[in-house]
Amino acid sequence: MPNPDWIPRHAAARVAAALADTRVVLVGGARQAGKSTLVRVVAADHDAVRRDLDREQERAAAIADPVGFVDFSELLVIDEIQRVPSLLLAIKASVDEDPRPGRYLLTGSSQLFGMLDAPDALPGRMETVELWPLAQGELDGEPDGFVDAIFELGPDLHHESSITRADYAARIVRGGLPEAITRENDRRRERFLDAYVQSLIDRDIRQLSEIQHKGALRQMVRLLAARSATLIVPGSLASELGITRPTISRYLQALEEIFLIKRVPGWSRDLGTRATSTPKLFFVDSGIAANEIAADARSLLRPDSPFGSLLESFVLSELSRQLTWSTRAVNLFHYRDHSKYEVDAVLESRSGQVVGIEVKAASTVRTDDFRGLRRLAERLGDDFVAGVVLYTGTATLPFGEKMRAIPVSALWQAGEAEA
Incomplete structure (x- = not known):
């Protein structure tokens, strides 16, 4: 049986291409489909910082200070963004001020546009890559x-x-x-x-x-x-x-x-x-x-x-x-x-x-x-x-x-x- 931590994903090339010309890239898909592993592999080629909103302490910090939480000059990877949807407004303000591509790489286990409390979800600023379980x-x-x-x-x-x-x-x-x-x-x-x-x-x-x-x-x-x-x-x-x-x-x-x-x-x-x-x-x-x-x-x-x-x-x-x-x-x-x-x-x-x-x-x-x-x-x-x-x-x-x-x-x- 192959080790799923080392199975190359077809979506990796698309994520990398999107980071080259898009300010925010969202990898969306089912829980435990391999999103975190995928973004870790892609982000390894960047000077990136990763934050996980499934962790209570990081989630609390994001809720308390969303602007400060997303304030980073290089690639910021945020796992499970749907846990604190208010971060999207802070990300929107950040990429409008600094429109360089490859600013944020997000993962999410639910579709942001369907969430009850999700704000306007970055139209024109974000590309979504859907990740399914292994093919x-x-x-x-x-x-x-x-x-x-x-x-x-x-x-x-x-x-x-x-x-x-x-x-x-x-x-x-x-x-x-x-x-x-x-x-x-x-x-x-x-x-x-x-x-x-x-x-x-x-x-x-x-x-x-x-x-x-x-x-x-x-x-x-x-x-x-x-x-x-x-x-x-x-x-x-x-x-x-x-x-x-x-x-x-x-x-x-x-x-x-x-x-x-x-x-x-x-x-x-x-x-x-x-x-x-x-x-x-x-x-x-x-x-x-x-x-x-x-x-x-x-x-x-x-x-x-x-x-x-x-x-x-x-x-x-x-x-x-x-x-x-x-x-x-x-x-x-x-x-x-x-x-x-x-x-x-x-x-x-x-x-x-x-x-x-x-x-x-x-x-x-x-x-x-x-x-x-x-x-x-x-x-x-x-x-x-x-x-x-x-x-x-x-x-x-x-x-x-x-x-x-x-x-x-x-x-x-x-x-x-x-x-």
């Missing part, structure tokens, strides 16, 4: 280049894989939180993940939102894990949990702001058909989702297991990671219209080019698996780059013009040079 390519030393490769090569992308269904199941359960992957004993990992989620509810969500139904919120997280990679309708959750729809909506927003879940919006272009705008939900870390429904690697291989939904959630999270470092500006959506045509993931570039992706847990693929992808291809014409069914088999197979079945491992093993 499969970071863990394996692979290129993590599927998004760029599929837009560059389209259906000419060819990938062969030796990864088995059992290995995919193990990767899903392992997840990417550095602390979790060091626990090779399943029970030790379960206890860590249980405590991790409970800590988020007890501390981080309380900072973002008032909680009247703590027990219901904990139950809601488990229910969301069971419905991972599905469309989430607050009304159905409200009736099942016995709390109001506005409360459900507020809790969903809070869970997203602490980077526990991610919602993928419905995709639509004026294609002459009605498409749903209901978002699809997945967990930022597949290990958390699997743990919430008590799924282990062995049980996921049973015929009646939730392997399919967890694999789709796993793929969505890996794609989302890549979008933070891909050279192309690409957005992630899902597609479902009222004629029941569906596509699990829709990648759309800024120029309007589209790649459709379906996820299948099977090791074989059928023509019917391309039903939704062909619908998109017909309606998009030349803007449709490729339709891909990611599956647990080993070979790339053609299924018609621009349609390919490709092993899931292409997500992290493929790069633009692979053709």
